[in-house]
Amino acid sequence: MFKFEHVKYKDIIDIDNLNINLGEVTCIIGPSGSGKSTCLRLINKLISPTTGIISLNGENIANINSVEYRRKVPMLSQSPVSFPGNIRDNLLMGRKFQGKNEVSDSDLQNALDKVSLDEPLDKNIENLSGGEQQRVSIARLMLLDSDIFLLDEPSSALDDITEDFVIKSMVNMAKSQNKTIIYVTHSNSMAEKYSDRVIKIVDGRVNNG
Ligand SMILES: Nc1ncnc2c1ncn2[C@@H]1O[C@H](COP(=O)(O)OP(=O)(O)OP(=O)(O)O)[C@@H](O)[C@H]1O
Numbered sequence: 001m002f003k004f005e006h007v008k009y010k011d012i013i014d015i016d017n018l019n020i021n022l023g024e025v026t027c028i029i030g031p032s033g034s035g036k037s038t039c040l041r042l043i044n045k046l047i048s049p050t051t052g053i054i055s056l057n058g059e060n061i062a063n064i065n066s067v068e069y070r071r072k073v074p075m076l077s078q079s080p081v082s083f084p085g086n087i088r089d090n091l092l093m094g095r096k097f098q099g100k101n102e103v104s105d106s107d108l109q110n111a112l113d114k115v116s117l118d119e120p121l122d123k124n125i126e127n128l129s130g131g132e133q134q135r136v137s138i139a140r141l142m143l144l145d146s147d148i149f150l151l152d153e154p155s156s157a158l159d160d161i162t163e164d165f166v167i168k169s170m171v172n173m174a175k176s177q178n179k180t181i182i183y184v185t186h187s188n189s190m191a192e193k194y195s196d197r198v199i200k201i202v203d204g205r206v207n208n209g
């Protein structure tokens with residue numbers, strides 16, 4: 001499990017005690033500017049606590065090599081970047097970073113089906129809409145050989161029906177393979193429908209009320 005102990009980050013985050021279980025889908029909600037992205041960035045080791053400790057299964061993540069750690073605990077940022085090239089290039093990009101073998105086109109197509117994107121793998125990424133590029137980014141993340149995934153508002157650019165489909169298939173994948181998902185959303189309905197646990201952050205603190 002992830003454990004936050006007396007974690008502060010500048011004057012933005014102040015979390016005295018928080019556990020996040022592995023094998024569960026945890027959703028982080030809260031008002032804009034409350035510290036949700038900062039919290040995810042702390043878990044991803046993009047930033048380090050000013051004071052306090054975040055541990056994973058008892059090991060202080062500050063002591064783990066950052067590159068190795070981020071392969072194990074990859075994150076989709078709130079404004080994901082697409083890479084120049086086609087959809088296939090973009091889907092394979094993350095796996096190259098992990099040093100994994102290329103995957104077959106049928107596996108890539110399958111990953112696109114899971115995010116409800118019916119576009120050819122050869123299509124240039126520039127010719128996709130913002131929401132379509134967001135779905136390619138989710139598919140890229142889910143193709144990684146990792147057990148823990150962090151996603152910062154992965155469905156912010158999607159319509160309600162597509163959002164529901166994408167989050168549901170992401171959660172189903174996690175459940176069937178015993179993976180861990182921690183994601184931020186502004187959608188209370190997604191949070192309630194598709195997570196084992198909802199953590200509300202208000203003014204940088206976990207709000208239990
Ligand atoms: N590197 C930084 N230095 C200083 N302040 C920052 C930094 N990053 C974020 N902040 C501030 O910290 C607060 C929390 O930001 P954060 O991005 O975590 O909010 P959020 O809950 O993800 O909001 P949103 O829902 O709008 O994405 C904001 O007031 C923001 O301006």
Ligand SMILES: [Mg+2]
Nearest residue numbers: 036037038078
């Ligand atoms: Mg944010």
